[in-house]
Amino acid sequence: MALPSNGALVSLRGAAIGYGAPLLTGIDLDVAPGDFLAVVGPNGGGKTTLLRTLLGVLPPVSGERRQAPAARVGYVPQRDHVDAHWPLTVADVALMGRYRGLGLGRRPGPEDRAEVSRALSRVGIADLAGRSFRTLSGGQRQRTLIARALAASPELLALDEPTNGMDPAAELAAMDILRELHRQGGLAVVMVSHRLEAVANYARRLAFADKDKRLWRVGPLEEMLTPGALSALYGRAVTVREEAGRRFVYPEGGGEAA
Numbered sequence: 592m593a594l595p596s597n598g599a600l601v602s603l604r605g606a607a608i609g610y611g612a613p614l615l616t617g618i619d620l621d622v623a624p625g626d627f628l629a630v631v632g633p634n635g636g637g638k639t640t641l642l643r644t645l646l647g648v649l650p651p652v653s654g655e656r657r658q659a660p661a662a663r664v665g666y667v668p669q670r671d672h673v674d675a676h677w678p679l680t681v682a683d684v685a686l687m688g689r690y691r692g693l694g695l696g697r698r699p700g701p702e703d704r705a706e707v708s709r710a711l712s713r714v715g716i717a718d719l720a721g722r723s724f725r726t727l728s729g730g731q732r733q734r735t736l737i738a739r740a741l742a743a744s745p746e747l748l749a750l751d752e753p754t755n756g757m758d759p760a761a762e763l764a765a766m767d768i769l770r771e772l773h774r775q776g777g778l779a780v781v782m783v784s785h786r787l788e789a790v791a792n793y794a795r796r797l798a799f800a801d802k803d804k805r806l807w808r809v810g811p812l813e814e815m816l817t818p819g820a821l822s823a824l825y826g827r828a829v830t831v832r833e834e835a836g837r838r839f840v841y842p843e844g845g846g847e848a849a
């Protein structure tokens with residue numbers, strides 16, 4: 592595997608992504624330390640495929656993927672894809688984040704448990720450590736899965752639809768946690784979401800992925816939240832309004848954009 596030459600944690604160069612046949616082509620993407628990138632687009636647009644390719648789970652159809660040798664990546668899967676039938680506590684689930692570092696046959700020690708406690712505190716659920724995972728609400732489960740990823744002390748946190756199915760208050764709370772982790776820990780965050788509105792106030796960079804429109808574009812938030820860029824994504828005119836420090840995104844003619 593080639594190494595990034597520009598200080599990036601992970602990069603794609605001239606990549607086509609997909610499963611045999613390419614879904615999206617011409618992808619150049621660098622994720623640097625401290626980045627906060629949100630990949631948005633419609634359902635089935637290729638966001639998860641992009642994330643899996645970036646993380647090295649899925650090889651690019653063509654082009655190159657590069658990763659810095661020491662870069663540790665924490666992955667938070669879609670909450671609904673995690674089996675909630677395990678008879679495990681919140682701390683047990685978070686401890687799984689230490690397994691790769693533990694290796695085969697070594698039992699978790701005090702340092703591993705301390706790292707788990709720290710991860711649970713960072714996402715505000717230290718009080719739930721002994722609770723059964725399967726009795727948690729969706730938002731609490733999401734925090735547990737973020738803690739599991741944090742327990743591995745990653746430089747890059749990659750999340751797939753972290754606010755899916757959450758009510759607006761839980762969605763804001765989850766995004767606030769990601770912002771705090773990004774600000775305090777200098778953690779690079781890459782998340783995919785089909786809700787532009789949810790990430791427009793948090794990400795520093797945005798990427799649009801829509802295989803049906805053959806659209807891949809990545810840039811700074813200010814460049815991407817423009818009527819021109821957004822109308823290409825949604826296929827209609829879009830207004831961006833800022834009120835009391837918050838951004839709102841509307842398709843012209845009414846309704847919510849994303």
Ligand SMILES: Nc1ncnc2c1ncn2[C@@H]1O[C@H](COP(=O)(O)OP(=O)(O)OP(=O)(O)O)[C@@H](O)[C@H]1O
Pocket residue numbers: 610614632633634635636637638639640641785
């Ligand atoms: N393992 C797979 N093999 C073949 N095709 C796949 C596989 N996984 C996904 N696809 C297809 O690839 C396309 C993109 O899927 P992907 O999951 O990347 O989209 P997405 O933007 O993340 O969607 P969503 O918002 O619904 O999660 C879809 O047409 C999907 O059916």
